[in-house]
Amino acid sequence: MSSAWGTAGNVYPSAHPLARHKLTLLRRKTTEPKKFRELVAELAMMLVYEATQDLPLHLEPIETPLTVTQGATMAAKIGLIPILRAGLGMVEGAWKLLPQAEVWHLGLYRDEKTLQPVAYYNKLPTEPTVQLCLILDPMLATGGSAIAAVDVLKNWGVSRIKFVGLIAAPEGITALHSVHPDVDIHVAAVDERLTTRDDPFPPGFIWPGLGDAGDRQFGTG
Ligand SMILES: O=P(O)(O)OC[C@H]1O[C@H](OP(=O)(O)OP(=O)(O)O)[C@H](O)[C@@H]1O
Numbered sequence: 313m314s315s316a317w318g319t320a321g322n323v324y325p326s327a328h329p330l331a332r333h334k335l336t337l338l339r340r341k342t343t344e345p346k347k348f349r350e351l352v353a354e355l356a357m358m359l360v361y362e363a364t365q366d367l368p369l370h371l372e373p374i375e376t377p378l379t380v381t382q383g384a385t386m387a388a389k390i391g392l393i394p395i396l397r398a399g400l401g402m403v404e405g406a407w408k409l410l411p412q413a414e415v416w417h418l419g420l421y422r423d424e425k426t427l428q429p430v431a432y433y434n435k436l437p438t439e440p441t442v443q444l445c446l447i448l449d450p451m452l453a454t455g456g457s458a459i460a461a462v463d464v465l466k467n468w469g470v471s472r473i474k475f476v477g478l479i480a481a482p483e484g485i486t487a488l489h490s491v492h493p494d495v496d497i498h499v500a501a502v503d504e505r506l507t508t509r510d511d512p513f514p515p516g517f518i519w520p521g522l523g524d525a526g527d528r529q530f531g532t533g
Pocket residue numbers: 395396397398399420421422423427429449450451452453454455456457458484516524525526527
């Protein structure tokens with residue numbers, strides 16, 4: 313799968329028609345929280361499928377009812393890292409594909425005025441328990457939250473990390489890529505830009521985007 317976005321070599325917007333269709337339904341302002349949550353879960357499953365195309369496999373002989381043949385099973389321990397709150401809705405879909413994955417929550421919210429990430433929850437054990445981490449967060453806006461999450465995971469001792477989101481702003485991709493160029497970014501779409509003070513929406517939101525992904529899932533907007 314080749315990257316099709318801008319200068320960053322590791323950004324993978326999904327080209328799948330179903331992803332584009334479901335993202336369109338998700339963006340609509342009339343989509344209610346129940347439908348929104350279903351779409352987030354479905355898109356998460358599709359994007360995790362795409363993000364796991366290079367997983368290492370362990371080859372082993374197996375017996376079918378007919379004969380012995382070569383089998384292949386997953387060789388890496390995987391951690392799903394939902395960023396609270398909005399990333400929570402992506403766990404269900406990701407877990408359907410990776411039922412053996414460990415789930416480690418990170419709590420980060422973006423300060424409304426400074427747009428800086430504020431960490432409020434982290435129960436990672438001292439030693440890493442997984443080899444590959446998939447960060448789950450629908451929105452990559454300024455990139456501050458994603459950078460903070462990758463910082464935490466690298467300090468934990470995990471070196472293979474991918475970001476799986478729904479929509480990214482170019483500004484967020486550039487920021488994440490400049491600090492952590494080794495982190496692949498899998499999204500359903502790369503949007504135009506972030507909002508500024510000249511826009512009718514508060515600054516720092518993804519344009520055209522879908523609004524606040526947490527509020528729309530949890531009905532708090
Ligand atoms: O790239 P950034 O500029 O850091 O913005 C992205 C972050 O903003 C949203 O979370 P939010 O702060 O709204 O918290 P919530 O999930 O609790 O609503 C989103 O889910 C990301 O975590």
